[in-house]
Structures are given as structure tokens and as C-alpha cells.
Amino acid sequence: MKPASFDFICPDTLDEALxxxxxxxxxxxxxxxxxxxxxxxxxxxARPGVxxxxxxxxxxxxxETSGDGITVGAAVRQAELEASPNLLRDLPLLAAAFxxxxxxxxRARGTVCGSVAHADPSAELPLSLVTLGGAVxxxxxxxxxxxxxxxxxxxxxxxxxAEGEMIEAVHFPKAxxxxxxxxxxVGRRHxxxxxxxxxxxxxxxxxRLGIAGVDDRPRVFALPALDDDQFDDALNDIVxxxxxxxxxxxxxxxxxxxxxxxxxxxxxxxxxxxA
Amino acid sequence: xxxxxAAQRHGIEFTLNGRKVRAEAENRMLLxxxxxxxxxxxxTHVGCEHGVCGACTVQIDGKxxxxxxxxxxxxxxxxxxxxxxxxxxxxxxxxxxxxxxRHHGLQCGFCTPGILMSLDALLRERPDAGREDIREHLSGxxxxxxxxxxxxxxxxxxxxxxxxEETTNA
Numbered sequence: 502m503k504p505a506s507f508d509f510i511c512p513d514t515l516d517e518a519l520x521x522x523x524x525x526x527x528x529x530x531x532x533x534x535x536x537x538x539x540x541x542x543x544x545x546x547a548r549p550g551v552x553x554x555x556x557x558x559x560x561x562x563x564x565e566t567s568g569d570g571i572t573v574g575a576a577v578r579q580a581e582l583e584a585s586p587n588l589l590r591d592l593p594l595l596a597a598a599f600x601x602x603x604x605x606x607x608r609a610r611g612t613v614c615g616s617v618a619h620a621d622p623s624a625e626l627p628l629s630l631v632t633l634g635g636a637v638x639x640x641x642x643x644x645x646x647x648x649x650x651x652x653x654x655x656x657x658x659x660x661x662x663a664e665g666e667m668i669e670a671v672h673f674p675k676a677x678x679x680x681x682x683x684x685x686x687v688g689r690r691h692x693x694x695x696x697x698x699x700x701x702x703x704x705x706x707x708x709r710l711g712i713a714g715v716d717d718r719p720r721v722f723a724l725p726a727l728d729d730d731q732f733d734d735a736l737n738d739i740v741x742x743x744x745x746x747x748x749x750x751x752x753x754x755x756x757x758x759x760x761x762x763x764x765x766x767x768x769x770x771x772x773x774x775x776a
Numbered sequence: 777x778x779x780x781x782a783a784q785r786h787g788i789e790f791t792l793n794g795r796k797v798r799a800e801a802e803n804r805m806l807l808x809x810x811x812x813x814x815x816x817x818x819x820t821h822v823g824c825e826h827g828v829c830g831a832c833t834v835q836i837d838g839k840x841x842x843x844x845x846x847x848x849x850x851x852x853x854x855x856x857x858x859x860x861x862x863x864x865x866x867x868x869x870x871x872x873x874x875x876x877x878r879h880h881g882l883q884c885g886f887c888t889p890g891i892l893m894s895l896d897a898l899l900r901e902r903p904d905a906g907r908e909d910i911r912e913h914l915s916g917x918x919x920x921x922x923x924x925x926x927x928x929x930x931x932x933x934x935x936x937x938x939x940x941e942e943t944t945n946a
Contacts, residue, residue, distance in 0.1 A: 502825035502826070503804065503806070503809075503825075504804040504806075504847075505804065506782040506783070506802065506803065506804045507782050507803055507804060508779060508780060508781055508782045508803065509779075509780040509782075509786075509803040509847075509849050510777065510778070510779045510780070511777070511778045511780075511849075511852075512777045513777055517777045521777070521779075532847070532850075535845055535846060535847065535850060536827065536842075536845055539806075539827070539844075539845040539846070539847065540826040540827050540845060542804075543806070543825050543826050543844070543845075544826060550782075552803070552847075554849070554850065556850070580839065600912070603916075604830075604915060604916030605840060605894070605898075605912065605913055605916055606830065606833055606840045606841055606842055606894060606913075606916040607827060607841075607842065607845070607916070609836075609839035609840060609841050610836070610839075610841045610842070610845065610846065690915070691912075691915040692915045692916060
């Protein structure tokens with residue numbers, strides 16, 4: 502349970518970090534809070550030859566609010582966003598999801614972008630980002646690009662991140678008035694990985710339901726506004742379009758059943774919050 | 777731009793329990809191992825080494841954090857506190873430690889240092905912490921012998937005592 506050896510680079514600027522990442526090629530990894538990467542290093546599921554520490558780059562430490570969104574830099578810790586004064590007003594979905602993200606002790610160190618980069622299919626931050634229709638800003642030495650969260654997550658711990666690229670920031674659309682948000686999760690113990698987590702948004706156009714822990718990446722579905730007796734059929738269609746996983750924690754059938762129940766509760770709660 | 781070679785040991789300066797220290801470590805060394813094997817502070821225990829059990833919890837810049845999920849290189853310039861910092865002197869327990877003793881908050885004591893560091897941070901940040909806050913912080917720790925009821929009881933007693941102390945001093 503000790504990491505294999507690696508070179509460690511502490512760049513002073515983002516340009517230096519990107520150059521180091523480009524030079525390292527496929528052997529380089531960015532380390533921020535380390536709460537997802539260090540377990541991978543300890544278990545030697547990841548064996549990068551070069552780690553590039555970005556936590557001292559001031560340019561990446563910012564939480565910026567613009568007209569319609571919140572931009573969270575790659576060095577912003579989860580606890581910092583959780584404690585930001587307007588979280589409940591601007592990102593009520595995240596305010597509801599935060600208590601479910603790891604533990605106090607891991608949120609104190611882990612970054613928001615790090616969780617997105619790790620792309621665990623049951624993780625709450627990727628789920629929230631996808632459900633809100635957020636985006637990820639990627640940067641390499643040569644180019645900058647922005648992809649939608651839904652396009653960023655491509656599979657089990659797999660993302661659209663190319664060699665030499667890092668996440669510079671993630672963008673969460675700001676809450677709009679007249680919109681309801683809800684988050685529900687089922688796990689073995691508080692703070693464990695979700696068996697199933699659901700996030701929902703209800704507005705005048707209809708409903709969005711995000712589901713984590715079932716397929717190999719967070720999935721989001723758009724639904725029209727539903728009457729109470731229409732939820733079950735709509736959820737059943739969604740459930741069968743997911744490629745539900747079976748593992749030591751739960752069967753695929755149990756996961757589907759959880760989506761039916763948790764999904765309905767989450768959608769109803771978001772609808773109620775809207776009213 | 778400092779680049780630290782994998783094959784060598786590199787100096788790390790940080791504040792440990794209020795004192796400036798300098799230690800040497802390979803890049804791959806975890807903070808938990810730096811504390812125990814290089815510095816000799818064995819109060820920080822090591823359980824699962826992947827962030828689940830909480831035994832290795834220390835405080836980094838005032839916040840509880842897993843020493844096993846922190847590379848020693850990452851604490852350069854930080855303020856680290858371990859369980860050794862709690863007692864005012866070797867013959868006297870801190871109020872939180874004393875409450876653990878009084879309420880049977882420990883048996884084998886393996887998980888205790890981590891739990892103490894989490895609860896110490898909580899009570900310092902939120903003196904009004906109640907049962908739910910305490911349980912929330914404890915959810916990041918596994919205890920396999922005492923069970924959590926007496927730990928919660930000890931923490932509530934310590935919080936109460938701390939509030940009384942502050943009222944008296946005010």
C-alpha cells in the first residue's frame with residue numbers, strides 16, 4: 502500500500518505546469534488534493550512517472566461567479582466551495598449533494614475538479630455537473646477547449662481528457678428562479694460510494710434526472726413535466742435504457758429498483774421545490 | 777520550477793505541532809509514514825491506507841485530513857497537528873481526551889488518535905456542535921471495538937465542558 506516512485510514537480514505558473522505535462526507525455530499526472538489519486542497510487546492502480554502539483558497556482562484557486570454560472574478552478578478544494586457564502590442561492594443542488602461527498606476529512610483536501618477528473622461513475626460531483634448541464638474547461642500547452650459535462654464523461658473512470666491536457670476549471674450553471682432542485686442517495690454507510698444517487702432539476706420546460714452509480718458514467722435524462730401517475734412508466738423506460746452494473750455492493754436488479762424509487766422521490770421533491 | 781527526482785530524498789519544511797521541522801523524504805512517501813518513520817511520532821495510526829478507516833487523521837492547516845492520502849511533499853509550508861499536540865503536558869490529558877477516558881470512548885485505542893483529531897477540529901471550529909455534527913464527523917472513522925455511542929457521549933461532554941469554560945472566562 503505504498504505508491505511506486507515518481508518525479509514530483511511544483512510549477513510556479515500554469516504555463517510551467519502545462520509544459521511539464523506535455524513533456525511527461527502519457528507518464529504525467531496532475532495532482533491537486535490527491536483524495537482520489539493517492540488511493541490509486543497507494544494501491545498501484547495508477548503508476549505515473551511524474552506528478553505535477555498544481556495546488557500552489559493562484560490562478561487555479563478561484564471561484565468566480567458570472568452572470569449565469571459559477572466557475573470553479575482546478576485548485577479549489579471541495580470544502581472551499583461547500584463553505585462559499587452563496588452556495589445555497591446559486592447552487593442549491595450542490596448544497597444538497599455536498600454532505601454525501603466523501604467525508605468532512607476528505608472534502609477538506611479533495612478538489613472539485615479532481616473528482617470530475619477521476620470520473621468515478623458513482624461520484625456526486627460529476628453527477629451534479631452533468632445534471633445541471635455544466636461544462637469542463639480543458640487546457641494543454643497548445644490549446645484550450647470547453648466540453649459539455651455530458652460529453653466529458655465517456656465511461657468507467659474514463660474521460661475525454663487527452664494526453665497533455667488538464668482540467669483548468671469546471672462551470673456550473675447558476676440556479677434560476679422558479680427552478681426546483683433535489684438530490685437523493687443510497688449507500689451502505691454515510692460517506693461510502695453511492696450504490697445509486699439521483700439528482701433532479703424541475704423548471705417550466707420540464708424535468709431533468711441525473712443518475713449515478715448504475716451505468717459506467719453519470720447519465721442524464723430530460724423528461725416533460727409529469728403528473729403523479731406518469732412517473733413510474735417514465736422511470737421504467739429510463740431504468741431499462743441504463744446499462745446497470747452488478748458488483749459486490751449490489752445487483753443490477755437492485756440498482757434498477759433503487760432508480761425507480763429514488764428517481765421518483767427526487768423528481769417529486771424537485772417539482773415541489775419549484776412550486 | 778522545482779523538479780524533485782524520484783530516486784532521491786528531498787527536504788520538506790513545515791510546522792509540526794507548533795514547531796518548525798525539516799524532514800527528508802522520497803516523493804512517494806506518505807505523510808503518515810513521514811510522521812511515524814522519519815519523525816518518530818507514532819501517535820498517528822495507520823489502518824487501511826486508502827482513506828476509508830480514518831485512523832491516520834491529522835489536522836492540516838486546521839482541518840482534519842487523512843495523512844495516508846497526503847504525500848509528504850504536499851505539506852511543505854503547511855501547519856500539521858497530530859494527536860501528540862493535544863495534551864498540554866505528558867501528565868495531563870486535554871479536556872477532549874479526558875472525556876474519552878471518563879465515558880469509555882476507547883478500548884483498544886487504535887482508531888482514537890484519528891477520531892480525536894477530527895473532533896478537536898470540529899469543537900474548535902464550531903463550539904456549538906451538537907450530536908448530529910459529531911456523528912457527521914465520526915462517519916469518517918471506523919471503530920471496531922467500542923462502538924460509537926460512548927464516543928458520541930464523550931464528544932458531547934467535552935463540547936459541553938468547553939462551552940461552560942468559555943462562559944466562565946467571558
